[in-house]
Amino acid sequence: MSVLITGGLGHVGSWVAYLLAKQGKQVVICDTAANRFDSLGLDYLEEVRDLLTLESVDILDYHNIFEIFLRHRDELEGVIHGVSVIAGPYFQEHPFKHLSINTMGTLNVYETCRILGINKVVNMSSGAVYGDAPGPQHEDTPYKATDLYGASKISGELYGLQYSDTFGMDIRNARLFFVYGPGKRPSHMHKVYQGLFGPLEGLTDIQAPNGSEQSMDWTHVLDTATGIVKLFEKPQVTNRNFNISSGVPVDHLRIVDEVADITGKNSNVQLGPGPFVVRGAPLDISRAREELGFEPRFTNIRDGLLDYWQWLQNANRLQ
Template identity: 50%
Template sequence: MTILVFGGLGHVGSWITHDLVSRGTDVAVFDLGARAFDRMDYDYLTPLRDRIHLEAVDVLDTHALYDRMRAYDIEAVIFGVAVISGPEFQLRPFRNIQINTVGLLNVIEACRVLGVPKFVNMSSGAVYGDHPGDQTEDLPYKATDLYSGTKIANEVLALQYGETYGMDVRNARLFAIYGPGKRPSQMNALYQVLFGPLEGMTGMSTPSGADQIFDWTHVRDSAKGVIDILDADDVAGESFNISCGTAFRHSDILQQVRELIGYDPHVTMGPGKFLNRGAPLNIGKAERLIGFTPRFGDIREGLADYQRWLNPATTDRGAT
């Protein structure tokens, strides 16, 4: 039996793939980026390369999707293909909404037709919009931008597929993710200002964001949470918040980063919020029902781990 990880070469997906393969699970990665695997920066996945089935499938290409999914005896599907949140999302709305939402529809419909028993949807705390903190799973949905609209649509579609066709569907609501696997220099302006100095970047700025409070979560904890949801018994139809559980002011994160690198990287962040979101996610339900515990609840440890991964020549590379 095989677990299919859609988006299994993405930031979170690559760690899900790593952790599942490391424990002996048979994994097929369905990701448009699969042909470029050898040019990727995934030092943690490379040693496992021979144990991963790689499928360069576009989730919008239904013919290829059915053709390649039929090749496996599928135990579960984890869906993590997305164009992620950020100011760039609205620059190509039709394309990005299709990838997120038609992409999920194509995959969950294939799961229905092929009789896949379990579907885990990687969702987002963006489904709470700008609700001001301590967001619990029973709050009503609130979209505050196009991206959050796609994540709400996906949750509703996935849960209704579950209800209508008796499928076991689970939602993992992830939140602002940092850590090994993504270089700040490849990311959006907010991510670069906060984490770029760990990679040696200097002089970046954003017009806003200093007063935003986010529960930034180390990617290994996000991946672990998704696997905990996958493994749990009797949670069909449930949604779980997965984050570090503690909110940090961006200006405080900048200070932590300065202390870690030991010099001033000359970054500036204007006042107010960068994204129209509240925080933090309340992770009590995940702690109680699926035993989720973040390893990097203290962001200083998470930042130090990230710094080690970004600078293997000067530090012992992290992410063990």
Template identity: 70%
Template sequence: MAVLITGGLGHVGSWVATHLARAGRKVIICDMAAAHFDRMGLDYLEEVRDNIVLESVDVLDTHTLFETFLRYQDELEGVIHGVSVIAGPTFKTRPFRHLSINAMGTLNVYETCRLLGIKRIVNMSSGAVYGDASGQLHETTPYKATDLYGATKISGELYGDQYSETYDMDIRQARLFFVYGPGKKPSHMHAVYQAMFGPLEGLKGVHAANGRDQITDWTHVEDTAQGIVRLFDTPAVPHRHYNISCGVAVSHQRIVELVSEQLGYDSDMQLGPGPFVVRGAPLDIQRARDDLGFTPRYADIREGLEDYRRWLLGQS
């Protein structure tokens, strides 16, 4: 049997694929970057290349999406949907394109699965569905969109719930939060990420315009991935929505300080006032602990930073 992952060459998707492939499972990765895999530097995924099939697919191309899913229909356990334009100030610069990828792309995956009788889907949603709600955020916290990205994630969940109800499908929502770790170099990310994690790669003197006053869950990418795999693999779950994060809130400024402490020197990283994106925190992960046996390995971000640094050193 096989698992198909859309966006399987993205930061989270590539680690989900790695965890599945390491367990000996066949993984079909549908990603527009498939042709460039050999140049992406995903060393951990290259190690399990024999269990990986790469397909170049745009989730907005409904015909190619359907034809690709159809080709593997008889061997699929299910689908993990991870294609998404990430949150950030640039999301609103091309609203129709970004909204289409996140909302219509998700709907295209659901509909293709419905037509082909593929029942189980895990959708990579987001803690952005809670917006700026205060306090510890539980899966029963009401939806609240405070930006366009959050609105796309709410729509993806609502589509999923209704497809599950109407067509007897098993669509599960993994509400992810801010992710860091191996697979993404800080130098390839936005300025706030660079200011926090960049010194681990040797960056210095990054001055971001905002982000200093934000407190949120930063979850190691492998913890995020193993939570998604657990949600996919658990035979029957009593709920459709699960927070998948470290469950521990930490301030952006504190991360800057912890990185300096780990390195033993100050890299002149500065965060400007205000949040990077408006979000509440932390996510409550007790439901995932109880139902999925999910336990973050890197709940202490200092250990996660050490692991991230080791990976970055190996890339130089």
């Protein structure tokens, strides 16, 4: 049997693919970057390359999605849907395009799975569905959209809940939060991410417009991926929504200080006033602990930063 992952070459999706392949599973990766795999620098996927099937697909191209899912249907135990435009200042710059990817792309996956009889789906959702509700935010915390990204994630969840109820599908939502770690270069991210983690890559003089007055439970990507895999592999669940994060809020300025201490130099990072995005923290991960056996490894931010630094150093040497 195999697992199909949409967005399987993204930051989180690539680690989900890695963990599943390390278990010996065949993994079908659907991603617009599939034809550029060798240039992405995802060194960890090279280790399991023989177990990966790469399919280039645009999540808004329903016909192509249907053909690919149909081709692999008989071997699939389920789908993990990870295609998403992440929250950030650029989301509002092209709202229709980004909302379409996050909402219609998700609906394309659900509808294809419904028609083809692929009942098991894990949807990578977000803690953004809670908006600015104060933490700790439990899965029963009411929906509250405080930006377009959050609205797109709420709609994706609601589609999934209704498809499950109406058609007897098993669609589960993994509510992820702020992710960092190997597989993503800070230089390819927004300014606040660069300010927090960029010096680990060697970036200096980062001036971010905001983010200094925020404390979030940043989660190492390997912990995020582990939680998703556990949710996918659980035979039966009593709930459909699961928070997957570190569950430990960390002040942004502390991250800047920890990074400076790890690298041994002051990289002249400046975060402007106010929050990066309007969110509460932390996510309450007790449900994932109790029902899935999820236990994040990098709850100490310094441990996660050291791991990230090591990967970036290796990646820089391989350039």
